[in-house]
Amino acid sequence: MKVRVAINGFGTIGKRVADAVARQPDMELVGVTKTRPSFEARRAREKGYPLYLAGEGKAEEFAAAGLPLAGTAAELLARVDVVVDAAPDKIGRENRRLYEAAGIRAVFQGGEKPDVAEASFNALGNYAACRGKRTLRVVSCNTTGLARAAAVLLPNWGVDHWEATLVRRGADPAESKKGPINGILPTFQLPSHHGPDVRTVFPELSIATTALVVPTTLMHVHVNHVRLKRPPQAVAEVLEGFRRTPRFRIFAPWEHADGTPQVMEYARDRGIGFNDMMENVLWEAGTRLEGRDLYFFQAIHQESIVVPENVDAIRAMFDLAPDGPSSIALTDRALGLRAG
Amino acid sequence: MKVRVAINGFGTIGKRVADAVARQPDMELVGVTKTRPSFEARRAREKGYPLYLAGEGKAEEFAAAGLPLAGTAAELLARVDVVVDAAPDKIGRENRRLYEAAGIRAVFQGGEKPDVAEASFNALGNYAACRGKRTLRVVSCNTTGLARAAAVLLPNWGVDHWEATLVRRGADPAESKKGPINGILPTFQLPSHHGPDVRTVFPELSIATTALVVPTTLMHVHVNHVRLKRPPQAVAEVLEGFRRTPRFRIFAPWEHADGTPQVMEYARDRGIGFNDMMENVLWEAGTRLEGRDLYFFQAIHQESIVVPENVDAIRAMFDLAPDGPSSIALTDRALGLRAG
């Protein structure tokens, strides 16, 4: 029997997780919630997703738009085994009591603080430790990117210490009220919160991060310097390590995808939904090894990187797969991802 | 028997027209040309499109990248009935003698001057007049947008005079070497060349255009003021005229797609290849009628709007359809477009 899933909030993350859940063989998308009609709500209907009215919403607005509602959010919660909370930051915590009242499990996003759930989750990082939990928090896009890379580096060569600078996008593509238009904004929290957040997945990892915001909408870029414990023989060994791991895409020089505009163009060419790039993106030419010191850039598509993680989180909670790699393989096949 | 088609140049326009041709029931995509390996060349191979080496290219670079070549551009031209020239601006004219030498028909793009071909083409505008031609030129993205709108306004209400300001994007999303980063660049040609270009399709139309370039990559926006000959009863009549015409998408206020970032987000939601928006985009709230004076904004997706036009141009040349509307319907069904 399939796990019945609700998506609470049908924005940037919610609409993607809805599509991803709908494609999984062991899950059923029961419905999604929406506050107001929009082209996104219309698209949900076109895809056959039942629409439920979110808390503040007005049913008459949906009626006027010709978008039928299947009920209220509370009714949706009563019909499912688990909810993916994709509400705006901080609202997830408020929603928690609704989920508890409904007696259902819940997946939260990384915009909530870690204590919103029993554990923080990353599929490559700590799937096993998250099996059977009633609440999980999928770590944020930047933390997911770092945790995935840690999941490759730690078992292979060990990590002595990691320094990362996170060059963050100012807004998502459709958020046209946010800036900056022409400037760089340092994040004065030094080190930034991302390092501690990675330690919700890898508690022992020595990592310090710094962040700043720049005027782009496409992707974040991480500049990493990792002092490994055991030196790889050559950078090719490291690249091979990333390449054979799911959810990494390594670009060769001849592919000419040398910045985030080109990577997103690749994503459009590839044609996965919303032109998403759910993998960590690395470049052969942007990876360098000097002894134990590994330098590498990675680009992170903030809109979609956590999408497969949400699917795996559900699978871990309900113990639907024998182990993490099996869940990842199942998820990625359904999503059309592949290594390399 | 299907018309055999080559695409010469596999960049922004070429890769899209290739996909579009491959989906048509009455056409066969024989191959595409490429100068150097890239993620786009790789994607062509993944889609099963035979790759041919373009003029300046080096076969060994493709070999090193593991991308097999099916031959040279000249060999490709010998195998087809028609070529779609999607080379950079001005190169199409140089290529013309190759096509003549191969004895094949050719479709050129709007970056070439009108005299590159027997006629300039727009499917809604002058399909009938272009039947049986050996060479056609699909007018540019901005001109296509204007010509389509003219094709709605002229027969319904007549056009006394049209003024349009074209607010143009600075670069396509993956062209990261072009600017401006933070500024507005007027085009000093007054009026701009777009008005005369529309008259290659509608010779009698009174239209004057002005253009400027701004720091965006997503879409152009046209600001139109048209003095009609016969007054519509209400703006709803005009909107209905656009709505029932193929290749127009009118957004209602409740859809909340109020700028180009949101329109392109809609396109990602819709999921046509490359998240393209091949229709003229209008807004109910951005259309106003005062007597005979019609004001409307329209957004034009510079990367894709000419794609269905290229398909129809081929069909007109080989007289594959009984008339323009039939060709448009066939094209759009194959591409997943629909009115409204």
Next chain:
Amino acid sequence: MKVRVAINGFGTIGKRVADAVARQPDMELVGVTKTRPSFEARRAREKGYPLYLAGEGKAEEFAAAGLPLAGTAAELLARVDVVVDAAPDKIGRENRRLYEAAGIRAVFQGGEKPDVAEASFNALGNYAACRGKRTLRVVSCNTTGLARAAAVLLPNWGVDHWEATLVRRGADPAESKKGPINGILPTFQLPSHHGPDVRTVFPELSIATTALVVPTTLMHVHVNHVRLKRPPQAVAEVLEGFRRTPRFRIFAPWEHADGTPQVMEYARDRGIGFNDMMENVLWEAGTRLEGRDLYFFQAIHQESIVVPENVDAIRAMFDLAPDGPSSIALTDRALGLRAG
């Protein structure tokens, strides 16, 4: 005796008007108000401008920053003859009763509705009509730009009808929380409010405007098409008309200032305070005449264009100059502006 002036609000407009007033021979800058300490407040002190605590502000924050306060806003109002209200949009109207209570005159900005004051003001447009008023509203940056141009065109050739598209900046340079980062946002009010606002200065003018917002911080650009009543002999006659009028700067082709980035670079070279460009900027190459139809671009520096107008508004209220041209000449000489 000099007119004693207070500036209420020391932001983008307020700090500029303060400097401008301080330079006038017939005015005395008594003080400026500020809500919180900032580099701008510090700069006010360095220039010797007494700082007064604005409504919501906390005196202890200024003390902690080492910035001495000269009193409260109410105390400042009691010491002056006139206040220039440079508070954020809509706050000016709320402030009006404070000014009335203090029994002083007041200049408001264009972000307020016209009925905030006895008349709307533009120095070239309607100086004479504004003499002796107790309250004036300086029209907004875009309206000022249009009104100045109207003041040249109307007396020389008459205006049959004017159409303008206003391509607006998304945010001022230091407003880093506003967008859009990458997109174009049409203003759905059709025609936009700017046309009626120009008629607060020129009630008879037939003008229709359309607006949109783009991702730049530097300047607005207006695209104008004016049908004149009487045809000029040549475009040179029109250019000469603009050139001999104060507050216009016409760029010749050899100056290579062909877009807003270059115009603002010129402003930096020229070195007036804040690298301001208080004149309407036109380009010879961007001005064209066809019979009675005049097409021209003009760039408007939204941060500073209204600054000299505020000075002239004060002079009109207190009848300090024999006529508008005399006031303009006095203002501009003090500010370092000049024709041409």
Next chain:
Amino acid sequence: MKVRVAINGFGTIGKRVADAVARQPDMELVGVTKTRPSFEARRAREKGYPLYLAGEGKAEEFAAAGLPLAGTAAELLARVDVVVDAAPDKIGRENRRLYEAAGIRAVFQGGEKPDVAEASFNALGNYAACRGKRTLRVVSCNTTGLARAAAVLLPNWGVDHWEATLVRRGADPAESKKGPINGILPTFQLPSHHGPDVRTVFPELSIATTALVVPTTLMHVHVNHVRLKRPPQAVAEVLEGFRRTPRFRIFAPWEHADGTPQVMEYARDRGIGFNDMMENVLWEAGTRLEGRDLYFFQAIHQESIVVPENVDAIRAMFDLAPDGPSSIALTDRALGLRAG
């Protein structure tokens, strides 16, 4: 007797160095070269700088623009003791033989390779070692920023190792043909060339840098992590070290200058020519000490930071000052800079 100075190239750097030289009590600006007329050439004339025709230029274009020429570049070189080469990157090396032929000294910019001159120069870093040289190269903007900071850290606490990520602007404000408009471009040289370039000033320094380019025109931002040899007592000690050094500006939280847009707004408020910010910009809130580990952001105004360094380089060559600090003090007083 004053040192006679020529500026070869009157672009972004040249026009600023010209102004700076003209203000020094011990230097005489003899003239500047220009290839074509422009608003910048006109401004040079308005400031009274003799204009000389640069290599490729055409005298008749200057005549047509009404800009008198004082002679050719060769004639200018014959009239001076030293030339500041401010030609585009790589052209300086070609110009070197002209300077040798004229028998004059020369200052080159950081766009040239180090071997263009006898030594690479930074005023705080190695003034003494550069005295009496016949050719010097002022290191680039980013290298100057790093070298200045090194000049503070090395003598006070020693540097064990330094890691810096350089987030670079895509273009200068008036370079409207460069991008990217919306994206992040990693620099694949890992580590980047900036570290070795700092070692042209501090040969022993252990430093590794990484760079990327983002869509902004205002400033670069460096993200620094320095492991010091000797731990400061507190971050306040470090901040005090920067604060008492010339050419550093440390912003306090109450100043609200928290990103590059606000820093450049401060520069406009301050009103030094071209709204330049010739100091390294640090933030109290963006500086953190953990034991021996110092983290700090610094913003670098790419257009102007090397300007005072060019002046000091001339002074070092001709041994016009008793030592580096004396030269710096003289330069900065003339430019209107001050500590803090």
